[in-house]
Each structure stands twice: as structure tokens, then as C-alpha cells.
Amino acid sequence: MDIERGNLPSASAIDRYDACRGAYLLSRGKPDIKTPEMQAMADAGDRIHAWLEDKDLIDLIPEELEVAQWCDEQRQVLITKVFGDNMTWFFSEQRMWMFDPLTGRQIASGKADDIRIYSHTALITDFKTGRGEQRESPKNRQLRTLAVILNEDPRGRSLEEIYVAIIQPLITSTPLMTKYTAVDLGKARIELQDLLRDIQRPDAPRTAGEWCKFCPAKFNCPEAESMVKKFIQVDVPSKEGKELADLLNIVSGAKAIITAVEARAKQLIRENPNSIPGWGLSKDSEVRSIRDPFGAYKVLNEAGHITREQFLSDCVYTGVGDLQKALVKFAGMTPADAKRTVNSVCSKFITKTPKSGSLEKREQ
Ligand code: SF4
Numbered sequence: 001m002d003i004e005r006g007n008l009p010s011a012s013a014i015d016r017y018d019a020c021r022g023a024y025l026l027s028r029g030k031p032d033i034k035t036p037e038m039q040a041m042a043d044a045g046d047r048i049h050a051w052l053e054d055k056d057l058i059d060l061i062p063e064e065l066e067v068a069q070w071c072d073e074q075r076q077v078l079i080t081k082v083f084g085d086n087m088t089w090f091f092s093e094q095r096m097w098m099f100d101p102l103t104g105r106q107i108a109s110g111k112a113d114d115i116r117i118y119s120h121t122a123l124i125t126d127f128k129t130g131r132g133e134q135r136e137s138p139k140n141r142q143l144r145t146l147a148v149i150l151n152e153d154p155r156g157r158s159l160e161e162i163y164v165a166i167i168q169p170l171i172t173s174t175p176l177m178t179k180y181t182a183v184d185l186g187k188a189r190i191e192l193q194d195l196l197r198d199i200q201r202p203d204a205p206r207t208a209g210e211w212c213k214f215c216p217a218k219f220n221c222p223e224a225e226s227m228v229k230k231f232i233q234v235d236v237p238s239k240e241g242k243e244l245a246d247l248l249n250i251v252s253g254a255k256a257i258i259t260a261v262e263a264r265a266k267q268l269i270r271e272n273p274n275s276i277p278g279w280g281l282s283k284d285s286e287v288r289s290i291r292d293p294f295g296a297y298k299v300l301n302e303a304g305h306i307t308r309e310q311f312l313s314d315c316v317y318t319g320v321g322d323l324q325k326a327l328v329k330f331a332g333m334t335p336a337d338a339k340r341t342v343n344s345v346c347s348k349f350i351t352k353t354p355k356s357g358s359l360e361k362r363e364q
Pocket residue numbers: 016020022023024026027206207208209211212215216217218219221222223224
């Protein structure tokens with residue numbers, strides 16, 4: 001039982017429901033089992049969200065703090081663009097509900113990361129703190145759904161325009177903002193009601209794809225299973241064009257299921273080494289590292305094994321990101337100022353090595 005959402009559809013899953021109409025009924029009430037990697041990412045996201053809600057609530061590690069500060073800077077820019085100097089009131093991380101107009105019963109819900117309101121205008125922002133790119137606001141259905149639900153909530157009924165934006169600082173520093181007027185919200189409400197009706201149909205079709213990655217039903221779903229099986233029979237060298245695009249579209253959903261299978265196997269073998277016939281775990285090993293490089297240099301230098309120049313040229317590597325983080329930590333700069341300072345003051349020390357691009361999905 002999903003107590004917070006009352007087992008009802010939620011805005012955060014709206015893209016999945018759109019792509020796979022049968023996902024809601026099959027996944028209803030199922031716990032969302034995450035692999036350790038996905039759990040670690042979710043936990044980091046939760047810590048950053050907590051800091052954005054209240055900076056005194058939590059201490060972040062430098063990497064998280066950097067992302068949190070970027071989110072905060074972009075949020076401030078958007079707030080100023082929409083409201084100027086006007087004082088807004090705000091609420092965050094509070095679940096809002098949509099009601100059936102005939103029965104008055106709750107039918108869906110949504111929780112926005114940050115909502116600002118002044119007079120008849122609101123701004124909804126959603127923070128994505130990972131590297132996985134999300135659709136920008138004009139095409140983001142989760143944000144459109146949140147705008148509709150806010151407009152139904154007692155706190156948002158008098159709104160005449162709602163701006164929405166997704167802040168994803170590891171993807172872009174200039175998030176796009178979209179404005180919904182009362183007319184737009186009326187159309188979006190009808191579209192949402194149609195979808196909510198559709199996903200309640202017991203015969204709603206299930207379609208597997210990349211969206212299976214976050215579906216709680218992915219381990220009990222015949223369509224997701226067939227998707228993974230497809231890869232067993234695929235003749236990779238013969239694939240190109242549209243056929244290859246179709247395969248790529250389902251790779252990330254299949255990968256998530258495969259990773260979860262491996263994580264489960266590891267967990268069972270750790271509990272009982274004979275639990276899976278023919279499979280075991282390699283020996284645990286240690287990764288060696290030096291926490292105090294100058295301490296190590298000192299003892300080696302004093303023993304006459306290495307000179308200062310040899311040590312500096314062969315053993316010391318400084319990442320540009322590490323340098324920026326050090327300025328944030330020790331010079332009290334914002335991440336953006338640290339980046340500007342390193343780029344200008346240290347430009348002659350920075351070398352650029354070409355890096356091949358990775359596969360990315362483009363909007364069509
Ligand atoms: S696992 Fe994939 S195909 Fe199955 S219900 Fe979920 S989204 Fe649909």
C-alpha cells in the first residue's frame with residue numbers, strides 16, 4: 001500500500017502512464033524496489049531537496065552542495081523573472097490532490113518541489129539533481145500535471161497564470177520556463193482526465209520501453225520480461241536505422257531490470273553462498289589510495305627515493321572540478337564564481353583532451 005499517494009495515480013509517474021496505459025493497475029500498491037545504485041542516487045537527491053527546502057536542515061558533502069547551490073541560483077533567477085521584487089509566499093514538498101467533479105473523491109495527486117505564489121500568478125519548479133536529462137518544461141507532462149493539480153488545490157484556485165520550469169543544473173544552466181494561462185490549464189485538465197480514465201481500464205494495454213526503468217511492476221510484468229528476452233535473440237550486427245533506434249529505445253528499461261537481477265543475486269549469495277546453482281561472488285578486494293600525498297612524498301624524499309620535481313610531474317594530478325570545489329570550501333565562493341575564477345586565473349594550466357560523445361536521445 002502506497003500510503004502517501006493513497007494508491008492513486010501521481011504526477012511523478014504521468015509520463016509512464018502515458019507511454020504504458022496498463023502500468024498503473026499492474027504497479028498499484030507494489031513497493032518500488034531500487035538497485036543499490038538507484039537507491040544511492042535517490043538518497044543524494046533527497047538530501048539536496050532537503051537543503052533546498054531549508055539550508056539549516058542538513059549538511060551536504062561538497063559534491064551535493066555544489067549541485068544544491070546551482071539549483072538555488074537558478075531558482076532565484078526564475079523567481080526574479082516572474083515576480084520581480086514582489087514578496088511571494090511559498091510551500092514545498094506538500095502533496096496536492098485532484099478530485100472527481102461528480103463524486104468529489106480524490107483521483108490523483110502531485111507534489112511539487114517548490115511553489116511560489118504572488119497575487120494570481122504562481123511558479124512551480126522541479127529539481128532534478130542527477131545526470132539523466134528530463135524533458136524541458138514545454139514538453140514536460142509532470143509539470144503540466146502539477147500545474148493542473150495546483151489550480152484545483154484550495155491554495156491555487158484563484159490563479160490565472162502558472163509558470164513551470166525544470167531545474168537540472170548538471171544538464172543546463174538556463175532552464176526553459178513555460179506559462180499556462182487559464183485556457184491552457186482547462187485544456188490540460190481535460191487531457192489529464194482522459195488519461196486518468198484510460199489507465200483505470202482493466203484492459204488498458206501494456207507497452208514496455210525505457211519508462212519500465214522506474215516502474216514498480218517491472219519484475220512481475222510479462223511485457224517487461226519479453227523486452228529483456230528480445231536481447232537474447234537479437235542479431236546485433238544486422239541492426240541499423242529504425243530497427244536499431246527501436247532497440248536503443250528499450251535499452252535503458254532492460255538495463256534497469258538486468259541490473260536489479262544482478263543486485264538480487266549478489267544479495268542472495270552473500271546471505272547463502274550456495275543459493276544460486278553455478279554462481280558465486282569473486283573474492284572481496286581492497287582499493288588502495290593515499291589520503292595524504294604530501295606526507296607520502298615527505299618520507300620518500302627524506303629517504304632519497306624521489307625528488308620534488310619527480311613527485312610533482314608524475315604523482316600529482318588536480319582535477320578542474322576538485323580545484324573549483326576547494327575554492328567553494330576554502331574561499332567561500334559560490335560554485336559559479338569558483339568556475340569563473342578557475343577558468344580565468346588558471347587558464348594556462350588547463351589542458352583540454354578530446355572526449356568522444358556518448359549516446360543521447362534527441363527529441364523528434
Ligand atoms: S514494467 Fe513496463 S510494460 Fe510493465 S507495466 Fe511497467 S511500464 Fe508497463
